[in-house]
Amino acid sequence: MGxxxxxNVNKSFGGxxxxxxxxxxxxxxxxxxxxxxxxxxxxxxxxxxxxxxxPDTGTVMFDGxxxxxxxxxxxxxxxxxxxxxxxxxxxxxxxxxxxxxxCFAKRDGSFTLNxxxxxxxxxxxxxxxxxxxxxxxxxxxxxxLASSMSRGDKRRLEMAMCLSQNPKLLLLDEPTAGMARAxxxxxxxxxxxxxxxxxxxxxxxxxxxxxxxxxxxxxxxxAQGTVIVEDIPENIKGHPKVxxxxxxxxxxxxxxxxx
Amino acid sequence: MNTISKADMKTLFFVAIIALxxxxxxxxxxxxxxxxxxxxxYPDLMQRFxxxxxxxxxxxxxxxxxxxxxxxxxxxxxxxxxxxxxMFKLLSMNIIPALILSVIVAGLFSLLIGFISxxxxxxxxxxxxxxxxxxxxxxxxxxxxxxxxxxxxxQITLNDPRILAAENVSGNLPVTTLFGLEMRxxxxxxxxxxxxxxxxxxxxxxxFLLLAFYLSIRIFRSPFGMMLRAVKTNQxxxxxxxINTRPYTLAAFVISGMYAGLAGGLMASMDPLxxxxxxxxxxxxxxxxxxxxxxxxxxxxxVMGAGFIKYFExxxxxxxxxxxxxxxxxxxxxLENIIVWVLHLFTGKGWHLTLGIMxxxxxxxxxxxxxxxxxxxGNWWKRRKGDDDAESKSTTTAAE
Numbered sequence: 332m333g334x335x336x337x338x339n340v341n342k343s344f345g346g347x348x349x350x351x352x353x354x355x356x357x358x359x360x361x362x363x364x365x366x367x368x369x370x371x372x373x374x375x376x377x378x379x380x381x382x383x384x385x386p387d388t389g390t391v392m393f394d395g396x397x398x399x400x401x402x403x404x405x406x407x408x409x410x411x412x413x414x415x416x417x418x419x420x421x422x423x424x425x426x427x428x429x430x431x432x433x434c435f436a437k438r439d440g441s442f443t444l445n446x447x448x449x450x451x452x453x454x455x456x457x458x459x460x461x462x463x464x465x466x467x468x469x470x471x472x473x474x475x476l477a478s479s480m481s482r483g484d485k486r487r488l489e490m491a492m493c494l495s496q497n498p499k500l501l502l503l504d505e506p507t508a509g510m511a512r513a514x515x516x517x518x519x520x521x522x523x524x525x526x527x528x529x530x531x532x533x534x535x536x537x538x539x540x541x542x543x544x545x546x547x548x549x550x551x552x553x554a555q556g557t558v559i560v561e562d563i564p565e566n567i568k569g570h571p572k573v574x575x576x577x578x579x580x581x582x583x584x585x586x587x588x589x590x
Numbered sequence: 591m592n593t594i595s596k597a598d599m600k601t602l603f604f605v606a607i608i609a610l611x612x613x614x615x616x617x618x619x620x621x622x623x624x625x626x627x628x629x630x631x632y633p634d635l636m637q638r639f640x641x642x643x644x645x646x647x648x649x650x651x652x653x654x655x656x657x658x659x660x661x662x663x664x665x666x667x668x669x670x671x672x673x674x675x676x677m678f679k680l681l682s683m684n685i686i687p688a689l690i691l692s693v694i695v696a697g698l699f700s701l702l703i704g705f706i707s708x709x710x711x712x713x714x715x716x717x718x719x720x721x722x723x724x725x726x727x728x729x730x731x732x733x734x735x736x737x738x739x740x741x742x743x744x745q746i747t748l749n750d751p752r753i754l755a756a757e758n759v760s761g762n763l764p765v766t767t768l769f770g771l772e773m774r775x776x777x778x779x780x781x782x783x784x785x786x787x788x789x790x791x792x793x794x795x796x797x798f799l800l801l802a803f804y805l806s807i808r809i810f811r812s813p814f815g816m817m818l819r820a821v822k823t824n825q826x827x828x829x830x831x832x833i834n835t836r837p838y839t840l841a842a843f844v845i846s847g848m849y850a851g852l853a854g855g856l857m858a859s860m861d862p863l864x865x866x867x868x869x870x871x872x873x874x875x876x877x878x879x880x881x882x883x884x885x886x887x888x889x890x891x892x893v894m895g896a897g898f899i900k901y902f903e904x905x906x907x908x909x910x911x912x913x914x915x916x917x918x919x920x921x922x923x924x925l926e927n928i929i930v931w932v933l934h935l936f937t938g939k940g941w942h943l944t945l946g947i948m949x950x951x952x953x954x955x956x957x958x959x960x961x962x963x964x965x966x967x968g969n970w971w972k973r974r975k976g977d978d979d980a981e982s983k984s985t986t987t988a989a990e
Contacts, residue, residue: 381830402829402834403829403830404828404829404830404831404833404835407829407831407832408832412831413830419824419826419827419830420824420827421819421820421824421827421828422823422824423819423822423823424816424820424823428816428819428820432816432817432820432828432831432833433831433832435813435816435817436831436832436833437832439813440832441832441833441834442833442834442837442838443813443814444841445812445813445814446809446814446815446841446845447808447809447812448812448813449593449595449808449812450811450812450813450816451595451811492827492831496831496832
C-alpha cells in the first residue's frame with residue numbers, strides 16, 4: 332500500500348499519446364526514481380501529480396485523497412511539494428523571505444488576512460526558516476536577493492522552501508540538472524540525510540544515472556508513455572528491457588514507430 | 591508602541607511633522623513678492639495634497655505590492671464622492687457618516703469589479719478595470735441621472751431632507767462639519783510679510799492621511815503584505831506552495847478601493863459636490879502617474895508623487911501669458927515675445943506638456959521614481975562623507 336497510487340493513467344495531447352496505462356506505486360518513506368529516455372512522459376506524469384495536468388482517464392490517489400480535479404494549492408496543502416526543473420523561486424524577494432513564505436503557507440493555510448501582524452513578530456516561523464537555511468547551507472546568504480544567486484544555490488533554496496513545509500511527498504524534477512559536480516554531491520548528501528532524518532517520501536525524475544543509483548531505493552523505467560520495469564536498483568542495471576529502451580533512443584526512429 | 595519598527599516610526603513621524611507644518615513649509619515666499627504665486631500653502635491645494643496622497647497610498651497597496659495595474663481607480667473615487675454627498679443631502683452635514691458610507695460603498699463596488707477583473711492578469715486585467723471605470727463614468731454621466739444628477743453633478747440644496755440636522759433658518763446652504771467644526775474655517779497668521787493659513791479641513795485630511803499611511807506600513811510589514819509581494823514575483827511558485835492567490839489579490843484590490851473611496855469622500859467633505867468627470871479615465875491615469883513618479887512599491891513614494899503632480903498642476907497652470915510678459919519685460923520686445931511664445935507651450939493650459947516631459951525624464955533616468963532619486967542623493971552624500979573620513983584618516987596616518 333503506497334502513499335501515492337497511480338492507476339491506469341492515460342494522457343494524450345492531440346494525437347500524441349504521452350501516457351499509456353501508467354501504473355505506479357510509491358511506498359511511504361522511500362526514494363522512488365522515475366527514469367527513462369527523453370520524451371518518455373516523465374514530466375507529464377509529474378504534472379499529473381501536482382494538478383498542472385489532468386489525466387484523460389485513470390486515478391491518482393495520495394494518502395487517501397484523489398488528486399484529480401483539485402487545484403495545485405490544494406494539493407500542496409495535502410502535503411505534496413515540488414521542486415522544478417528550472418528553479419521556481421520568488422526572485423525579487425530576499426532568500427529569507429523566500430524561506431518564510433512556505434512556512435506561513437503551511438501554518439496559515441491557503442488564505443489568511445493577517446494584515447496587521449508583523450512578519451518579524453512570528454518568532455516560530457523565523458526559527459523554522461533559519462533552521463532550514465542552515466540545513467541547506469544558505470544561512471549566510473539570507474539577505475541576498477534570490478535572483479542574484481547562482482543556479483545551484485537557487486536549487487538549494489527551492490529545496491529548502493519545499494522541505495520547510497514538512498511535505499509527506501516531495502517531487503523532484505531533475506534536482507541536479509546543470510549543477511557543478513561538487514554541488515551535485517552535496518545535493519545527494521542533503522537528500523539522503525533528509526530522508527534518513529525526516530522519512531520524507533520522494534519521487535525523483537533524473538537523467539544522471541550516478542545520482543539515481545546512489546539515491547533511489549526503487550526505480551520505475553518509463554518508455555514511450557508506459558512503465559516497462561519497476562524494481563530495485565540492483566535489478567535495473569542489467570535489465571534487457573531497460574537497455575533496449577535506452578538504445579532505442581540512440582537508434583533511428585524506425586524502431587519506435589513499430590509500437 | 592511596538593506595532594511598527596523604529597525605522598518605520600521615524601518615517602511616520604517625518605510625515606506627521608511635514609503634514610503639521612505644511613502651512614509654513616508650502617508658503618516660503620512673502621505674500622506681496624513676485625514669487626508668491628509659487629506658494630502652495632493655501633487650504634484648497636493643501637487639502638488636495640493630503641487627499642491625493644491617500645489615494646496614491648491605497649493604489650500602491652495594489653500596484654506596488656501585487657503588480658496588478660488598475661486603470662479604473664477613479665471609479666472608486668467617484669463612487670466615494672457620490673456616497674458622501676448623498677449622506678450630506680439625506681442625513682446631516684457631519685462628515686463622519688459620509689466618510690463611513692463612502693468607504694463601504696467603494697469597498698462593495700471594488701469587490702464586484704475586482705472579482706470579475708482579477709480573473710485575468712497583466713494587460714487584460716488593466717483593460718478590464720479601464721472598461722469598468724469607463725462604464726461607471728458613462729452610467730454616472732447619463733443613465734443614472736436620478737442618482738448622480740448627470741453632467742451637472744450632485745450638489746446639496748436647501749430643500750434636502752437632512753433628517754438629523756437642525757432646521758436651517760439662515761437661508762444659506764449649510765457647510766460640512768465635524769461635530770460643529772466647520773471644514774472651511776481657516777485661521778490666518780500674519781508674520782511680517784507672510785500670511786500663513788491654518789484650515790480645519792486640511793488638518794482633518796492630514797489626520798486621515800496619517801492614519802492611511804500608518805495602516806499601509808502595517809500592511810507592508812505583515813505576512814499578508816509579504817504574500818502580495820510574492821504574487822508580484824512568482825504566482826506559479828505561490829500556487830505550488832499552497833497559497834490561493836485569488837483571495838489575496840482580491841483583498842488588496844478591495845483595500846485599495848476603500849482607500850480611494852475614503853479619498854473621494856474627503857473630497858466631497860471639503861467641497862460638497864460630486865461630478866462624473868471625477869471617474870474619467872484621465873483621472874485614473876493620473877493616479878498611476880503619481881504612484882510611478884513617486885516610486886512604486888515604496889512607502890513614501892506615492893505621497894510624494896501625489897504632492898509633486900498636484901503642485902505642478904496648480905502652479906504651472908496659473909502661469910499665463912500676462913505673468914510671463916511680466917517676468918521678461920526687461921528684455922528687448924522681439925526677444926521677449928519669442929521667449930514668451932516658447933514658454934507659453936509649457937505653462938498655463940499647456941502644463942500637461944511640462945508634466946509629460948518631467949514624467950519621461952524621471953521614468954528614464956530614475957526608474958524607481960523620486961524615492962530612487964532621494965536614495966541616490968543619500969548614497970552619494972554618505973560616500974562623500976566616507977571619502978572625507980578616509981582622507982582625514984590617511985592624512986593623520988601620514989602625519990604620524
